[in-house]
Amino acid sequence: MYPFKYHKAATVRGAVAILKKAEEPKLLAGGQTLIPTMKQRLASPKALVDLAGAGLSGIEQKGRTIVIGAMTTHAEVANSPVVQAAIPALAKLAGHIGDPQVRHRGTIGGSIANNDPAADYPAALMALGATVHTNKRKLAAEEFFAGLFSTALDEDEIVTKVAFPVPGKAGYVKFPNPASRYAIVGVFVAKKGRAVRVAVTGAGSDGVFRHEAMEEALGKRFNPKSLDGIATPAGNLNGDIHASADYRAHLIGVIAKRAVAAAA
Template structure:
């Protein structure tokens, strides 16, 4: 690991000020991606700015919306009675991220900001029509995710919390890599009124995406059988040593049906 200077910010404003004056800064949330890449010398920031002291953790429900602070850990989301009652699919999602060590250090804000193409939270945000709050603005999930490891965040922008509308029904199922627990394919389905949103993670060559054909079918009939005959183009899928594009395309259909069944 390369030498670096460590800074612990006390406020979001202080963290932004440090980012503006520090040379080659990086924000540190849970560190579950950044620290390993630094150890492998794939990243070498000269200044690390820790957000742990900025008061960004916490979960509350306001009306039909869940508000989750950016520094809230996966374990806290999974164990929250508020989340379990209002949106059990999200609590279940959080409980299956990585292993206990990852869940107790990794944060929802860090995961969303990193936008790993196999991460779980991006599918939840996209399917739920969530809003990402930053120190500067509010960004709709449909506009936030911009491809693999890319988001709409600007250089001096920090996620402060995430607002997730509570749907009538929701379900998330993934086919995990047995070692990392990342999703080879994960599908989050959310139904609110007659509207249904379906988001797929782990499979798309451009990262998380919505499945329009499945949304149309499920909006007419919210049943796993409504997805019969709907295919996903393999040309749009990611391929690696774990799964080919064709296999991932097949899994999208299988996992989507399981997610609908879980929601229903």
């Protein structure tokens, strides 16, 4: 690990001020990705701005919306009675991220800002139609995620909270890597009224994506059998040592049916 200066921000405004003044700064949320990459010398920021004291954690329900602060840990989301009652699929998703140590340190804001193509939360945001709030603006999930490890965030922009509309039904199932627990394929299905949204993580060569053919079929009849015969082209999918693109294409169909069954 290379030397760096450590700053602990007391407010979001204070964090932004440090970002503007510090040399080559990086924001530190849970540190579950940044710290390991720094240890391996794959990342070498000259300053870290810790958001732990910036007042960005907490969960509350506002009408038919669940609002989760950016520094809320995965364990807090998983164990929240509010989330469990309103969007149990989201609580289940959070409860199966990594291991207990990761869940008690990793945060929802850090996860989505990193936008790992195999992370779980991006699928939830896309399927539930969530809105990402920053210190500058509000972004729909489709606007926020911009490709592998890329988002629409500016250099001095900080995720402050995520707002999730409460669906009528929702389900998330993933086929995890047995070591990392990252999704080789994960599918989040959400139904609100007659509208259905299906988001796939772990498989896309450009990160999380919505599966329009499945959405159309499930919009007509919300049943796992409605997905029979719907193939996912392998051309735009990842292939690596864990699973080929063709295998991931097959898994999407299998996992999607399980997600629909879980939602129902």
